[in-house]
Amino acid sequence: MTAPDGYTAQHADEDEALHQEEALQGRPYELAVVQHGGLFRDLISDKLGIASFIFLVTLIAAAALAPWIAPESPTQGNLSNAFASPVWHGGTWRNPVGTDWQGYDLLSRLLYGARTSLIIGVLVVVLAGTFGVLIGLLAGYKGGRADRWLMGWVDVQISFPGLLLAMLLIALVGGSVLSVTIILAINGWMVYARMTRGVVLSVRERPFVEAAEMMGCRPRRVVFHHILPNLSTPLVTLAVLEFARIILAEAALSFLGLGIQYPTVSWGLDIARAGDHELFGNQWLIIYPGLLLSLTVLSVNLLSSWLRVAADPQEREKRFASRASGTVSGAAGGGGAGL
Amino acid sequence: MAEPLATEPKSVHTTAPHVEVRGLSIRFPVGRSGFWGGTTRYVHAVDEVSFSIGRGETLGLVGESGSGKTTIGRAVLRRIEPSAGTISFRGDDITTTKGKQLRELRRHMQLVFQDPYASLNPRKTVLELVAEPLIVHGLALNPKDAREQVADLLHRCGLPADTVDRYPHAFSGGQRQRIGIARALALRPEFIVADEPVSALDVSVRAQVVNLLQDLQQELALTYLFIAHDLSVVRHISHRIAILYAGRMVEIAPTHAVYDNPMHPYTEALLSSVPIPDPPLQRERRRIVLTGEIPNPVDPPPGCRFQTRCPLVHDRCHGETPKLEEKQPDHLVACFAR
């Protein structure tokens, strides 16, 4: 039952951990992990996790509702109102976070920028993830020549500089949400393929997969019904991390002028443009888009680290036990260490 | 080199072999050697193994780790490609059967796994697990029919009716093995390879599973290849027993002959290694404790594979490979010393 693959050895995945635990108790396990209520209760007890969660939910809601809640259009303004200060620097409520060098409302630009970032992030994760997972499943399950060719493709593409590719493509098709999405997806699917292949290689050797094959399941059914569900935990964790990376990558591309182009709004583009136009005295033009970008990426990372712990039943059990055994010994008053 | 079995060991139930393996050799590549990496090195997992199993018979296949017992089991089910030799099922050569025909063939041959924990997908209910073979082969008319068939299979394997909607985690090892057997039976196979079906179970429940397999054999006229790593449990289910050592068959005989009159020195050692739960007897027992190491399967020495540990080894064993010969009626042994 030992997994030959280094990857799964680390990510002792769900049921393997359950299995170990059973060996420990010698008793069947009533699938507590499947009850998602417990998962949410865990999140609440993790302060950083819940803060990140609330921040992201607010951001997503604000981005979705941007056309209705933004004070002004992000691309219309009055030059006479340029460089208005935020409210807390003596500005007016008309432009709560101030305006930029063209008199555009900064809050509106931040909201629409969030829209761009999140849309690109989600689209890229879905596109790159789907493609990468399919390639990984194919390579891992088929093995042999298919595996060598597909992984060779992955290696070649990983060794090709992504920025160069981006410059080339943007020069050809021009920068837009669509082109940036496609470029980032082309650059980002390999990591899914590699990880998927690694997990498939070890899951494929597990007896229940052989059992499915013995029953006469066709390859497609074996892969999607029996192997893929075992990938959910590592894939979700990877996708969340990739989402954060994509948001940063989009901002970086846009900052360099290789991504989103005016008049579409992007945090990266705003930071670059603010730098071009009168930095001194108007730092908020850089600080607020930058802050929002950093907070978003930080929140996603914190949430993913919570997710990683929460999805590992052994780790959850350990956390639970350290709490429970503490309370019990305290309540018993047996002179134990207590908490 | 394959020594045809001169006389077919008579089975209790029938004459024509249900499953027959002739001169089966399996080797796996393990990297390359030579200056340009031109010579591929092989692990000789199975070497020239022949046996047959009659309809309704149980052949116990006994060997320690590295003996090739699991590999043989998988090769008979056509899950591992043999390097040489033939496999026949119901009189037809199935060594090269492919695609749709192979899938059809597999309906009649099933596998019971060693590990009742790892062989049941933890994310599926018992209903889904046992109904899956019915669904993929189109043997269930509708969900209701599938449910009824599953309930019948579970009942037959001694599981209560409320089992169907629960997950495997809710069951003990013995109960899970019953679920695994129910699943294997769903396609109404004729031949079952049982790969150490009780070695992962607690001693007190092993007999439940062995007895269940025996009862099912009676009811459904099943043919078993029962793989085991020692001689303790196989005695009670096998009609005949074959002993493997380092990829070769060293002895094959009716069960009582293996226990009452073991002829290969390895069989003797294997028998005397199983401890007897009786302290005075166990203390007094003359035991053959083997020394020496099992030969490297990549570069096995010429001659008998057991030569490195054999208490009866002599010159001939180093150069010449002993052939499986009928030393007594139905009792075949591969040893120069006997």
Next chain:
Amino acid sequence: MNSVNAAPSLANPAEKEAPLLEVDHLEVQFFTRRGTVQAVRQVSFSIERGETLGVVGESGSGKSVMAQTLLGLTELPGRITGGDVRWKGESLVHDASATLARVRGNEIAMIFQDPMTSLNPVFTIGTQISEVLRRHLGHTRKQALVRAAELLDLVGIANAAARVKQYPHELSGGMRQRVLIAMALACEPELLVADEPTTALDVTIQAQILDLIGDLQRELSLTVLLITHDLGVVAGLCNRVAVMYSGKLVELASADDLYANPAHPYSAGLLRSTPRLDVVMPRLVSIEGTPPDMISPPPGCPFAARCDLAVTECLEEMPGLHTYPDGRKVACWRAFEVGRG
């Protein structure tokens, strides 16, 4: 729920000298999200110097969890919630970090089921054994290597001088277990705890390792605690046998007595279901049913639901571990009644 029926007869006044190891009303619980698992419940026994005690039980009996407490290896989610383990009178449970550091490896050594995971794959076995010698006994590098070769020789590894330079993956399973035994013996421990030492090994190798443990026990006058699920393994090796079921000690007797005349129905059932090579049975015998859920164990005897002899009393009240005139300890309301009817 356990306190009502605490073992009544543990403190035997006849025993004057403190035993080598004493397990006293030990309780270990596992705190899981599903509930608190009562892994070890009020287990008491002692080991005398020079004896070999076998602890037999199936999965979930608590035998391995109990063994881990002897070396302070209990880890979350497990926790010792009651009782004590005393080594020559010193507690290994309460304020025991200093005692444990001194005792562990030096006076009590342990070998485990899986010899591969207990060895570090990147160091030669010589390095790994001499590491123990240098840390615990302050040997120099040279001394340690010489001693390592001697130890390998002691555990029956031929050509020990060459073997010290090999890596764990170059050795067979049986060899690795020998290496681990050599490591365990490096500091000349007084007690060797062997937790399923042969379960991962082939039968012919198992026979070798059991012989080795027996020989070492005699030659070095070692005290051995052998934990196993297999009554056969215990038979040739142990003086006394403790049978555990569902976290409870159900019977403790001399090996000869236990096998010849098991007093607890579970011991008897386990013995009946262990297949014997020397007896032909038309059909194997098993104990029907499965062990109880350890999160909410039944109020009565944990074996009652599977026991042929169970009466109402068995279902309602937990039998204490009672010492009988012949020195046997049995926790059963109907002890010695097996096989009478």
